Amino acid sequence: MTGTEDNPSEPVISEAVVSEPVVSGPAAEAPKLPKAHECIIEVQNLGKSYGSIIALRDVSTTVNAGEVTCILGDNGAGKSTLIKVLAGAHEHSEGVFKVDGIERRMSSPRAALALGIATVYQDLAVVPLMPIWRNFFLGSEPTKGVGPLRRLDVAGMKRITRDELLKMGVDLRDVDQPIGTLSGGERQSVAIARAVYFGARVLILDEPTAALGVRQAGVVLRYIAQARDRGLGVVFITHNPHHAYPIGDRFLVLNRGRSLGESAKKDIGIDHLTKLMAGGAELDALAHELRRT
């Protein structure tokens, strides 16, 4: 899944983004991070339809600073649609979408980014053969000097990359190594650190643990905890309740485009969550069907 467009024959969006001056440092225009547990994003009865197809309806949840909101659901449950609305890639067609208490309609990922909502997609948007520090600043490289001597601030770029990763709890001896040599979890952390550095207050993580083994998934969950502890609001999309439960503060379960309800952690156990997600009765029926006779 690629970022702003899931349709590769539609490069227009990205080119339009390109023509704007790119953020060249920590986004100064992004609003400040509120205190812990204060609400950043609130959606009420959110719905999205594509023509006659209703992809999402009646979804309500909140994303608070310093908390993790988990969005769970099986394939086709409407997770991707919800991310696209939150990330600004698609406008919602029903309901209310508030950021900092103000109702918003976001027409582009850049608009969402300006409000401090950053999305880390599954493919992470990194170039495997390029060094970590070049990837970190790709598209927003800081320069020094003027005229023909205008050049990359290499020392600064390397230092910031190292420091920002260290804040995430990742210690890399050498930021000069190609990012492709990192493990999946480490690359995920670089992408998260990059989003945080460029002004994210809310981090939307699209299935960050999906392609990872048990140990690597654990690593990524730690990075999510780091981001949360730094006061960011995190939206964690997953189809694995065992990844979501230990870290989540609230859980929104989607099924076939509808919300099956939203619960705070204290109100729901992992067994119930798993059952809810898999569609309870269906799982019982499957168990019955698969039983040895």
Added chain:
Amino acid sequence: MSGISDVTAAPVTADERLTTTSWAARMMRRPEVGAAVAALVIFVFFSTATDAFLTASGASTWLESSAQFGIMAVAVALLMIGGEFDLSAGTMVGTSGLTVGVLATHLHVNLWAAVLASLVAAALIGALNGWLVVSTGLPSFIVTLGTFFVLQGINLAGTKLVTGQVSVQGFSDVPGFFDARWVFGSSSQLGGFTLQVSVVWWLLLTAAATWVLLRTRAGNWIFAVGGDENSARQVGVPVSRTKIGLFMTTALAAWLVGMLQLFKTSTVQASTGVGQEFIYIICAVVGGCLLTGGYGSAIGAALGALIYGMTLQGIVFAQWDNNWLKAFLGVMLLGAVLVNNWVRQRAEVRK
């Protein structure tokens, strides 16, 4: 790797992060290392195997030979790092030379105006190549193969149409020839060594390309569009602009080489440059560029051209059958591709 699992557990001191990678490991990571070693081996080999190779006049010969390939190889390397090919680069050399030759000798246009017209034409053809590639999404291999044939046809038919011959003659009689020659075709004597101006151009361009690649935003974008176009687009790199710029750079380098050849020999054949495009690509690959883009260096490409130039002249000095050059070229190419492939696998293996 082993440290990952306990990253959050172990607080890290600032000092630990200051440890530097060993010099040898740093060197091995450079794309041009293989080419540097190969260049040294070939230099030593011909220096001992022939008498003429290491003399001042011998060195002037192989350096000049390397320079013309080197200028193109450096530009083609940038394009290849950006993930594209240009098969029309060789015929572009002929087209720019012929444009100036025909305009100045038969249509009596002022020489400098003709040179400028040729420059503009080259930039436009480069931009057209780039625009066709980015707007259609077709492989540049096919698009520039088309341009290659178009230019080859125009070079031959156009020259015959205007001059009645397949080459431009009498160019040295054009007013202003000797002024322009100072820029494009002069040489200076340092003892027995003849420094051709083309060698100066080659060195300047290699230095400029290295600066752009490693120290500017444009360089970062070139690596990114060649390494992963979609990722580059997602983080806001102007992909189309970067690629069109690269095609224009290649065309302008072809223009420069066209001028260097024209003013050096004061004549130009309609078939100039045909078949050379592969040599440029080979020089770039021998210098460490990946065929798949996203990796390589300008210095490497310059070294690749040096290897080619030294071998080309070394075989002459050794009085061997110069058809051996082709066989050697093939071996070098295969060897380089194998080494590059290994480098890429090492860089991408842990996904």
